[in-house]
Amino acid sequence: MSLSPVEGVALAEIESDGGMGEPAAKGVVGRSPGQLAWLRLRRDRTAVVSGVLLVFFMVLGLSAPLIEVVYGVGPREQFQNLLDGFGMPLGYAGGVTGDHWFGLEPGLGRDIFIRLIYGLRTSLFIAFAAALITATIGIGLGALAGYLGGWLDAVINWITDLTLAMPFLIIALALTPTITLRFYGERGQVSSAFGVGVLIAVFAIFGWTSTARLVRGQVIALREREFVEAAKASGAGLGHIIFRQLLPNIWAPILVSFSLAVPQFITSEAALSFIGVGLSDETPSFGRMIYDSLDFLQTDPAYVFFPGITIFALVFAFNLFGDALRDALDPKSSR
């Protein structure tokens, strides 16, 4: 096809861009909405600080075995010789020394630092896995319900309401021991992977509803938009419309809800472990450590302090980062 006769007008239009001094973004070719959000995120000091802190925690958690090698102490090693006759660590602040940076556990005499590192790994793994699974289920069901509507929407909504109506804590309390019993019997040694798996499953069953509702609402708002109709008019199928047209426009809220779900799962894991339906003592985890440390609140406060402060810092950083992410992705909501 040849150049159209309107070329002159259009070129004038394009050239006039520069002359009219549109905002600076015009000069840079192809800045996607995602890139713009990234720029805003980088300008936000809270986001940068909390982001760096999160990366630091994640690196710590991922490199736990490596740290064990360098640190020279394993999570299950017991240092009974460093405890006094009552099982309390010798020395100041719960036995903090050059060898045991955060001191030792009263009773068993395990190293708190390396157990924290492994606990961090467990908690992050559970939280991320649960968040990923809930997001996937939520996106899938939400997008289908929102886009297709009709009876499917009604059924999915009904399931969502049902799930929300179930008391999470009671079912978790009842379900976890039952499942464990069913697989391992009365005396079987429960593997730590199994405990982790059960926790993730429990979170996944209960956690997808908010994402599903979020996605459903967003999809309903978008599905009547003309760009979706343009795709339909070109003969696009369901997959193309959901994955290519709709989802790219709702990544922002999904990402925000994901980044806020992770810390929620971290605290939930800690809470479940704390009330005893979570992980066994074998698997190092925050909840378990805090639960164990409470007996020594008076006598060895350092034991409570280190896991407590770590979980606080982790969750706080996640929440700050989630909020900063929301501001960056949707600058209008913040002002």
Place this chain on the structure above:
Amino acid sequence: MDSSEPSPSGEPDDRPAVPAQRSDQDAYLRVSDLRVRFDTADGVVRAVDGVSFAVERGRTLGIVGESGSGKSVTSLAILGLHDPKRTTITGEISVGGRQVVGLPDEEVRRLRGRDMAMIFQDPLSALHPYYTVGRQIAEAYRVHHPKANRREARQRAVDMLDRVGIPQPARRFDQYPHEFSGGMRQRAMIAMSLVNDPALLIADEPTTALDVTVQAQILDLLADLQAEFHSAIILITHDLGVVGQVADDVLVMYGGRAIERGSVQQVLRSPQHPYTWGLLSSVPSLHGDADADLVPIPGNPPSLINLPSGCAFHPRCRYADRAGSRSRSEVPELRPAGDDGHLVACHLSAEDRAAFYAEDIARVGVAV
């Protein structure tokens, strides 16, 4: 605009521009050198930059411009409906002899509704969905007539609904906005604006959301009401046809500045600014050669954050070269052009404009 003629016409073009003065004393609304600036994250927006005009009671001023021309901001500044934290307003706005700029909020609020009122483009967003239409009109009345009791206010509201041509006004009084059709809602909105007999009525795109047959009704209604209440009306619109139908005077705005001003006859019949020419020749008409190409204005309306230097229109102006580098370096001021009271802000000489107009625009057969 009789009231805003600068000074006797016929003076040479290079005389410094004079803002509206002469008999402005008897104009009900007088705006001179109005400047409105917003501070935004992206920079300072000069939404209105030195605009002057006056409107007498009983006359209608049409303000024409595209999106971002500053036409709506001007009206909001007159009504004092701006966010004082982000907005800086300088210049003078005098309503019925009272200076509005710098007046405490409380006093502007008292002027609003009683002395001046606004009709919005979208009556649905201006009417509260949870209250009946009648109650909202009655409330608007009672705000400025605290002594009026409920029955009097209701009677007044019903009278107003009747006056704007809503059938069965007593029954309609108790209905909610969503029960009204689009045209009815705009009528109700007008009734609410007029309930306190304001001397100045500002209508911001009052018919843009309506169908043509309903638009015609509303424009007729406004004209009737003006004849009856002798109010001054500012009609803000992008539609030159509407302006031609109801306005007495026209102000054309571009990039926050007034670029042409005069009577409707002057501006639409012998337009002086290339932008006004462009508007006229790009609007499709029911008359003339249907097969002739429209003559569009190239380019896009400018961004107010980063206005082109000099004449804001120069990047889109076909004749900018003719004015030389001045078009890029110097902001043209409103000067008398041709007839009495006709002002234009353009660097081109009167002869050039006449020649270009005759050659390029009048030939196309628009705006005879």
Place this chain on the structure above:
Amino acid sequence: MTDEPLLRVRGLTKHFPVRQGLRATGLVRAVDGLDFDVRPGETLGLVGESGCGKTTTGRMLVRLLEPTSGSIEFAGRDITHAGRRELRPLRQELQIIFQDPYASLNPRHTVGRIVAMPLQVNGINPPGGIKARVQELLELVGLNPEHYNRYPHEFSGGQRQRIGIARALALRPKLIVADEPVSALDVSIQAQVVNLLRDLQRELGLAFVFIAHDLAVVRHFCQRVAVMYLGRIVEIGDRADIYERPQHPYTRALLSAIPDVTQLGPAGRIRLTGDVPTPLDPPSGCRFRTRCWKAQDVCATEEPALVARDGGNQATACHFPEPARAALQAEAAVVGAEPAGRGVEANVEEVSS
């Protein structure tokens, strides 16, 4: 231009059920029995006020909405209820341009991806590759092909509308349904887009169904015009006939209601009272009768058929159509002598929803 129509629409109807809970409480007769043809390369304007069903019609033509009854034939094939797979080959020949240049482009996609979408969805790999084809299209609609990688938010309204046009052209369609393509644009930009569409139409020999409420724009674009009122066509004919010799009272009222820059002061002689009645419960007989100054008893009982008079191309659905041209001029002279609005002032009761 051959006589075989590219698009043949017969009795096209769309009723939307109104539900309260699960019970259907009413029926919105958005479109109620349309008949029209569009020949190859022809431009048909579909005009009317809001609620007349013009947009619903456009959506049915490109099968974004399922017709309730009636038939749509495109290039000799019945596509009224064709499924997605059957439609696929026809999709390429039948495209749509939308009204809102902000909603019609996916904000997360680059311009290149937006324009390439129809090609990719249909698995078409044009010679020279998709990118080359997209750049060619961008150039065709007057955009800089280098802007391939930019995002919609970096463009102005007029440029966005050009992108939407390029997308519609990607599959080399024969017919484009343009749904109010310029009404969301600034006046100075409207003319650019109208001229572009006109040039493309002539150059590529496209047929258009041009949906608009602005009769002046339609006059500059369309060879034939259909005027719709409450889901029905009240008048259809060649441009010159519709604009210069309108036979239906509604067409006349519509034309005289348009404020025209070429006429200063309170112009127009015909003022309709009231609003368009609700399509939930349209008036019996002739749907325009409640606002018509010529309405008689017969109008309430008998629905006028859309028929051509004097063997011409112009068909009107009215019991009392305007007479031929000469008579009309005589009447206009009489009416024009009177003060505005007196001559044919409608003495009709107010109608509203």
